[in-house]
Amino acid sequence: MVEHKGAHSVISHLILLLGALLVLFPLYIALVAASHPAEALIGTTPLWFGPRLSENFGSVLGHGLQAAGGAPVWRMLLNSTIMAVGISLGKILISLLSAFAIVYFRLPGRQICFFLIFVTLMLPVEIRIVPTFEVANHLGLINNYPGLIFPLIASATATFLYRQFFLTIPDELLEAARIDGAGPWRFFRDVVLPLSRTNTAALFVVTFIYGWNQYLWPLLITNQESMYTVVMAIQRMVNVPDAPVEWNLVMTTALLGLLPPLLVVLGMQRLFIKGLIETEK
Amino acid sequence: MAGIELRKVVKNFGKTQVIEGISQSVPDGTFLVIVGPSGCGKSTVLRLIAGLEEVTSGEIFIGERDVARLEPKDRDVAMVFQNYALYPHMSVRENICYGLKVRGLPKAEQERRLALAADMLGLSEYLDRSPRQLSGGQRQRVAMGRAIVREAAVFLFDEPLSNLDASLRNQMRVELRRLHERLGTTSIYVTHDQVEAMTLAQRIMVMNQGHVEQYGTPDELYLSPATVFTARFIGSPNMNMLRASLERGRLKLPGGTFLPPIPATDAAFTGRAGEILLGVRPEDLLPAGENAPETLRCRVELVEVLGADTLVHCALPNEAEGQEPIIARLEGSSRPGPGDVIHLGIRHGKAHLFDPVTKKRLAV
Known part of the structure; x- marks a missing residue:
């Protein structure tokens, strides 16, 4: 290995570059498509940029796609963002508190609680979608943000992650805090929360993307243009009745829909990686 | 406070x-x-x-x-x-x-x-x-x-x-x-x-x-x-514990050696006879002359040199089971070799006596 260092590093860079190209190529195609007028995309796939990039972005953001109902995409981006942020924060909050309760309190039935939470891993939205819709409907959660957010925030995975992390916090810290006079709430705020910082960041990234990519649930719980999310919107744009699909606008919307998760990942990258690999506290 | x-x-x-x-x-x-x-x-x-x-x-x-x-x-x-x-x-x-x-x-x-x-x-x-x-x-x-x-x-x-x-x-x-x-x-x-x-x-x-x-x-x-x-x-190395017996107010080691009377304890032991545990700290064992009576005669097995002191691990022969280990802390300059036979006396008033059953200290 050592003597072939030059060749070795050339080969590994080639493989990495190839991988990057494979990933980036569809994005490039989307960007190219987003720069053409609709007619240019009928039956062909151009490989170089056209003249209408900014017009396409402007029209999608401002007016949306008339044939598909016509809500402006900024509104959908906003809906998606609120939903994704809501789901992330909700998941984090609920998981933090339930893991804290499970790890630090000797409440009766603690093991059963943990077990029940764990069991929900087997019940993703898709399986419980009919009863969940029924409940949401009765609670008046159709066509509003709580309806988009609440049914998705319970998270066994995140609870489990926090539980495992809390178990690695030495007991002495809790004991020191008790002697220092900190109650449970104070201990949570001053010790547990700051120590979970990187885990929380990693979890935020994962759950934000999970929330952003939700498709089935928003499709079910919303029926007004103004509450649609961007992921739904892309699908609706492709299924327009009685008109040619405006691929340039679809691609533009898809690119816009990619942007917020990308920004979240880039913004949290450092903390995210630290949260996933950190063993030392 | x-x-x-x-x-x-x-x-x-x-x-x-x-x-x-x-x-x-x-x-x-x-x-x-x-x-x-x-x-x-x-x-x-x-x-x-x-x-x-x-x-x-x-x-x-x-x-x-x-x-x-x-x-x-x-x-x-x-x-x-x-x-x-x-x-x-x-x-x-x-x-x-x-x-x-x-x-x-x-x-x-x-x-x-x-x-x-x-x-x-x-x-x-x-x-x-x-x-x-x-x-x-x-x-x-x-x-x-x-x-x-x-x-x-x-x-x-x-x-x-x-x-x-x-x-x-x-x-x-x-x-x-x-x-x-x-x-x-x-x-x-x-x-x-x-x-x-x-x-x-x-x-x-x-x-x-x-x-x-x-x-x-x-x-x-x-x-x-x-x-x-x-x-x-308490104390390092540990205190030596020897099984001894009391006969007519005097201590007798398993090897048959009689130890000098332990003055302070004499009164308390009047009438008492039989098994007893004798504790002696390593530093309370003193080298004695070869012909001195009432000493422990033991064979050196290992010598640890600490500089200021020398720890001598010895074996004390007894009738019943052959040997009992005993450690003495001697002056740094005194260095017997393994296999040597040395004579150790107990520093006056430094013997600790314990009941072999209750493990409690006796008198003194």
Whole structure:
């Protein structure tokens, strides 16, 4: 290995570059498509940029796609963002508190609680979608943000992650805090929360993307243009009745829909990686 | 500041009784060391006093108050943990002041106490560092700083030096002692290291299997151990224990050697006969002339040279089972070789006698 260092590093860079190209190529195609007028995309796939990039972005953001109902995409981006942020924060909050309760309190039935939470891993939205819709409907959660957010925030995975992390916090810290006079709430705020910082960041990234990519649930719980999310919107744009699909606008919307998760990942990258690999506290 | 009194303190974990009803009092300002082998319950006693464990029954008085059922924060105790338990995300300053902050002390008062403690512990330059940037000794000092600023009635130490290397441990031991002399706070210090216990303590409580074997000053424990356990636990190397018997008021070793009469004990043993345990510390064995009567004649097996002293491991022949091991601490210059036969006498008045059944000290 050592003597072939030059060749070795050339080969590994080639493989990495190839991988990057494979990933980036569809994005490039989307960007190219987003720069053409609709007619240019009928039956062909151009490989170089056209003249209408900014017009396409402007029209999608401002007016949306008339044939598909016509809500402006900024509104959908906003809906998606609120939903994704809501789901992330909700998941984090609920998981933090339930893991804290499970790890630090000797409440009766603690093991059963943990077990029940764990069991929900087997019940993703898709399986419980009919009863969940029924409940949401009765609670008046159709066509509003709580309806988009609440049914998705319970998270066994995140609870489990926090539980495992809390178990690695030495007991002495809790004991020191008790002697220092900190109650449970104070201990949570001053010790547990700051120590979970990187885990929380990693979890935020994962759950934000999970929330952003939700498709089935928003499709079910919303029926007004103004509450649609961007992921739904892309699908609706492709299924327009009685008109040619405006691929340039679809691609533009898809690119816009990619942007917020990308920004979240880039913004949290450092903390995210630290949260996933950190063993030392 | 306050004294501590334990009254019939019992602690069970499930069905196992780990503390079997301890009643002891620690005068105000004392530095008490609780020492014992692992699993003897010494840390549990400390945690009961701190309030980290609940007593099963009994009372714990700190000053005039029974604190046995109070939360740790209401007991007016400060504690230093074995692995320091510093909050890793807080700076040294925040670590030290956290207890004060939680208690809502005014900022100025926090600063005053912080400055005082930091100065005392030589931490002033490190206040803005995080614990992971500090060495083990410095972390230990931060942990102590956290206790000092609290100005609590009682300091509790749970094997605070066991994570440090030997030289640092000696240094911190001296510092701890100085600190105690300066602050005069009642302190309870748990350790399994009898050297730490002897050097730090004003009082020592030797524990074994959940009960107190002996409670007293280091000198009392060393010079007149109350039980075989204490005798063997305190002092290094361990005290030699020889099986002997009493015949007509004189001690007879299994090898047939009669030992000189032990004056102080004669009266107590009048009429007593039979098996007895004879304890002699290695340093109380003296080389004797070859023809001197009433000596232990033994064969050298191993010699450890420590510089100032020489430890001589010997075998003492006995009738029953062949040999009994015996260790003597001789002067550095006196170096027998393995295989030599040496004669050892017992320093006058330094023989400890124990009942072989109850393992308790006899008379003296």
